[in-house]
Amino acid sequence: MTDPYIEAHRDAIDRRIALIERTARQLAGDHADLADFAAGHEYFGLHFRDGGWVLREWAPNASAMHLVGQLSDWQVRDDLAFQRLDAHGTWELRLPADAMGHGDLYRLHLQWPGGGGDRIPAWARRVVQDPDTLIFNAQVWRPDTPYQWRSDPFTPPQGAPLIYEVHIGMAQAEGRVGTYAQFTAEVLPRVVAAGYDTLQIMAIPEHPYYGSYGYHVTSFFAPASRFGTPEELKALIDAAHAAGLRVLIDLVHSHAANNEVEGISRFDGTDYQFFHSGDRGRHVAWDSRLFDYGKPEVLHFLLSNCRYWLDEFRVDGFRFDGITSMLYLDHGLGKAFTSYDDYFNANVDEDALCYLALANQVIHAVQPEAITIAEDMSGMPGLARPREDGGIGFDYRFAMGVPDHWIRLAKDTPDEQWHMGGLWFELNNRRHDEKTISYTESHDQALVGDQALVFRLIGDAIYDHMHRDDRHPQVERGVALHKMIRLITLATAGHGYLNFMGNEFGHPEWIDFPRPGNNWSYHYARRQWHLVDDPDLKYRQLDRFDKAMIALARQWAVPGSAAPRLLWEHDEDKILLFRRAGLIFAFNFHPTRSFSDYRFPAPEGHYGIVLDSDDGAFGGHGRVDHAVDHVTLPEGADPHIIHRLSLYLPNRTALVLAPQGSS
Numbered sequence: 059m060t061d062p063y064i065e066a067h068r069d070a071i072d073r074r075i076a077l078i079e080r081t082a083r084q085l086a087g088d089h090a091d092l093a094d095f096a097a098g099h100e101y102f103g104l105h106f107r108d109g110g111w112v113l114r115e116w117a118p119n120a121s122a123m124h125l126v127g128q129l130s131d132w133q134v135r136d137d138l139a140f141q142r143l144d145a146h147g148t149w150e151l152r153l154p155a156d157a158m159g160h161g162d163l164y165r166l167h168l169q170w171p172g173g174g175g176d177r178i179p180a181w182a183r184r185v186v187q188d189p190d191t192l193i194f195n196a197q198v199w200r201p202d203t204p205y206q207w208r209s210d211p212f213t214p215p216q217g218a219p220l221i222y223e224v225h226i227g228m229a230q231a232e233g234r235v236g237t238y239a240q241f242t243a244e245v246l247p248r249v250v251a252a253g254y255d256t257l258q259i260m261a262i263p264e265h266p267y268y269g270s271y272g273y274h275v276t277s278f279f280a281p282a283s284r285f286g287t288p289e290e291l292k293a294l295i296d297a298a299h300a301a302g303l304r305v306l307i308d309l310v311h312s313h314a315a316n317n318e319v320e321g322i323s324r325f326d327g328t329d330y331q332f333f334h335s336g337d338r339g340r341h342v343a344w345d346s347r348l349f350d351y352g353k354p355e356v357l358h359f360l361l362s363n364c365r366y367w368l369d370e371f372r373v374d375g376f377r378f379d380g381i382t383s384m385l386y387l388d389h390g391l392g393k394a395f396t397s398y399d400d401y402f403n404a405n406v407d408e409d410a411l412c413y414l415a416l417a418n419q420v421i422h423a424v425q426p427e428a429i430t431i432a433e434d435m436s437g438m439p440g441l442a443r444p445r446e447d448g449g450i451g452f453d454y455r456f457a458m459g460v461p462d463h464w465i466r467l468a469k470d471t472p473d474e475q476w477h478m479g480g481l482w483f484e485l486n487n488r489r490h491d492e493k494t495i496s497y498t499e500s501h502d503q504a505l506v507g508d509q510a511l512v513f514r515l516i517g518d519a520i521y522d523h524m525h526r527d528d529r530h531p532q533v534e535r536g537v538a539l540h541k542m543i544r545l546i547t548l549a550t551a552g553h554g555y556l557n558f559m560g561n562e563f564g565h566p567e568w569i570d571f572p573r574p575g576n577n578w579s580y581h582y583a584r585r586q587w588h589l590v591d592d593p594d595l596k597y598r599q600l601d602r603f604d605k606a607m608i609a610l611a612r613q614w615a616v617p618g619s620a621a622p623r624l625l626w627e628h629d630e631d632k633i634l635l636f637r638r639a640g641l642i643f644a645f646n647f648h649p650t651r652s653f654s655d656y657r658f659p660a661p662e663g664h665y666g667i668v669l670d671s672d673d674g675a676f677g678g679h680g681r682v683d684h685a686v687d688h689v690t691l692p693e694g695a696d697p698h699i700i701h702r703l704s705l706y707l708p709n710r711t712a713l714v715l716a717p718q719g720s721s
Contacts, residue, residue, distance in 0.1 A: 061439055061491060063398050070402040071440075071448050077408060078415045078445075085357060085416070092416060093423040098362035099279055099369075103181030106200055111153040115140075115179055116355060117326035118147025120168045125151055126176070127164030127195070134167050147326070160202070163195040170327030178277060180322045180332075180359070183370075184288065185264045185280040194266060194276075194320040197283075205292045207372065209299035214374050214427050215255040218618030219304070219454075220608060221556040222254035223500055225261055226285045227268065228569070229559060231587050233580035235268070238290035242297050245559070248587070250301045252562065252601075253608035257298050258306045258377055260501065262291070262367075266320055269571035271501070273379065274346060275310050276321035278363045281371070288371075295371055304374035306429065307367060311360050311417070312380030313346040323347045332356055341383065343391055351384075351409040360413065361420050368424050375429035376421070378452070382436045384410040395436045411450065414441075418451030429453040431495060442492035449492075454554055457488050457496040461503050464543060468514035473539060474649045478629045482636075485550040490621065496551035498544050501558045506570035506582065512540050513566060520566045524589075524596045526677065535649070537596055538678070538710035540564055541603050541671040542645060545712050546634070548607060549643045551617040563590040563601035599677030606676070610669050610714060614639045626658035633707070637661070641668070642715040646707040652681075653707045660703035662690050669714035681708045688715060 064071065082092050089095045104113045117123060123140040126132050140149040158164070163186070166177045178185055184199035229245045230236035249257060261272020264280040272282070281291050295305045314332070315321045322332050332355075333339040333347045341348055350356050367373045382390040386405050395401070414432075421428050432441045432452040443449025463484040467476055488494045504510040513520060515536030523530035544562075548555045559565075566589075570582035589597040611617060619639040626635040632648035635658050642660060646653065665688040672678030683706075690701035705713065 067402040096361035096365045096420045099366040113151045119326040119328045122169040123149045124167045160200045162198040178320045185277045186283045205289045212299040214304040219256040219554040220254045221256040222249045223258045223558045228583045238286040238294045242294045262307045269573045274315035276315045306375045309376040310379045312384045351413040377431045381434040415450045454493045457494045493553035495554035497556035498547045512564035542712045560585045562604035563597045603676035644713040652709045657702045662701045664718040665715040668716045672711040
């Protein structure tokens with residue numbers, strides 16, 4: 059790693075590298091490599107093998123295990139008793155082919171010293187909820203015709219990812235849970251038309267509480283059945299691939315749901331099978347269980363889970379959720395990371411760090427073109443550096459300070475007081491030896507109790523003044539800033555950009571899933587696509603700008619190019635001008651002042667406007683003449699001195715200029 063502050067902690071880094079390498083060797087054992095070891099999903103769980111059924115689970119503390127379900131009228135029977143294969147705690151049951159059929163429901167009944175109870179198999183691939191009793195059960199899933207992949211092989215798009223973050227359930231407009239099939243038919247075409255090249259899907263692994271946003275996982279190998287069947291999820295991914303989009307899913311290995319019957323907490327009667335025992339095994343703030351990443355069986359489970367989604371559903375990578383919580387024993391709660399000592403002291407869970415490195419090793423061995431993204435707010439160095447450089451191996455990390463800064467500005471500071479130098483610093487404050495993905499707002503910034511950025515900017519006027527001909531001042535301000543904020547975030551993004559579905563067109567209000575506090579309403583757990591479909595509303599104009607912005611970023615490969623170079627910054631004028639990927643980006647954040655002849659240093663040449671946030675098509679005032687040939691002029695008589703460009707910069711407007719004759 060090239061960070062000069064790292065050298066003082068070389069001993070800690072060497073110790074971590076040694077732990078990673080030693081653990082990888084120990085886990086792989088007789089296997090050819092770690093990826094072969096991470097295939098537990100092909101051994102554990104329910105499988106149809108050699109003309110019959112075989113079901114295996116790991117439960118070291120269990121004294122007996124039985125299969126119960128529709129085949130036994132939910133009664134414990136001796137002929138459905140598992141055999142313990144070894145002292146390690148592997149249990150196995152073999153049944154003839156006619157014992158169970160596609161769609162049958164089942165679960166396990168375990169006994170352990172001092173008690174017993176029903177459990178959903180930890181390795182179950184299909185779990186469903188009875189709509190009347192609300193009880194969860196595993197389900198035999200063996201359709202007559204296996205899914206036939208059409209987009210095979212798939213070559214992911216090259217370059218920096220432009221990510222469209224989605225939630226299947228809330229991706230539709232009706233007050234109900236959306237489905238994989240509905241998303242494929244109705245929403246996926248919108249993503250393709252918007253120009254994004256990557257889908258990032260939330261809440262795929264099974265979670266019993268819809269309002270957990272998918273973060274309280276109970277069945278790690280089962281795609282959420284409330285959205286449809288595994289085949290329908292595969293069809294969604296297949297259709298995305300056919301359209302040229304890679305597909306990422308959220309992987310929640312930072313914690314697990316507390317649930318004991320439908321989850322894996324106290325699966326074999328102990329609180330320490332998968333998790334740390336006692337207080338260390340419980341995340342009080344999240345009301346969830348914490349994995350013991352030092353346990354080989356836990357590593358087998360989680361690493362196999364990584365491979366499972368790659369093998370079975372052909373996903374193209376993962377966003378690893380809650381990395382900060384994993385990395386620190388205090389979970390980083392309420393902590394300001396102000397010193398490098400914070401990254402290398404006894405508060406760091408080096409077993410968790412080791413797991414993350416091994417997960418990246420497995421993922422990239424199975425699918426070399428897969429991408430992994432770390433969601434870490436602490437700034438832990440090396441997360442997105444290659445293993446050979448002493449890093450953990452993620453491909454990208456999120457620039458989580460950027461959306462936080464935008465929310466703070468929108469919430470606490472009038473835009474006439476926004477400090478241009480501070481803004482430039484925040485947008486570019488990242489580890490330059492690690493790839494980062496920037497965003498204005500993800501789903502996090504729009505949750506209940508907070509507000510989407512557009513709602514912060516416009517307020518209640520969004521309900522009555524979004525007609526394209528309505529010039530309400532608060533709406534005018536919000537629409538102008540919404541475009542500028544998104545463009546400058548994308549233009550300064552290190553190596554990728556993310557947007558949450560609907561935010562590109564200024565989706566109003568917040569996100570709130572059905573819960574007791576809102577009388578189980580779906581009103582805020584949906585996307586109001588009719589707003590952007592209405593040509594008479596400003597939402598359509600914001601959407602049109604986002605499409606143009608994304609198209610420009612793709613054409614010029616803006617994220618991923620060399621870092622932006624500041625040309626001019628003036629706080630009193632509220633001006634930021636910079637150059638990147640051959641383009642000149644000009645921002646006038648001043649609320650009232652326009653500049654008719656603003657001069658600033660620029661590379662010699664002729665420039666033409668290729669994007670104008672004030673364009674009437676984007677809800678602007680159309681004050682800029684796009685036909686003007688902007689020519690740099692030397693300052694003084696000596697042609698070798700600095701050249702300057704002169705621009706008309708209307709207030710609250712962003713312009714992008716390209717060298718003329720370029721494409």
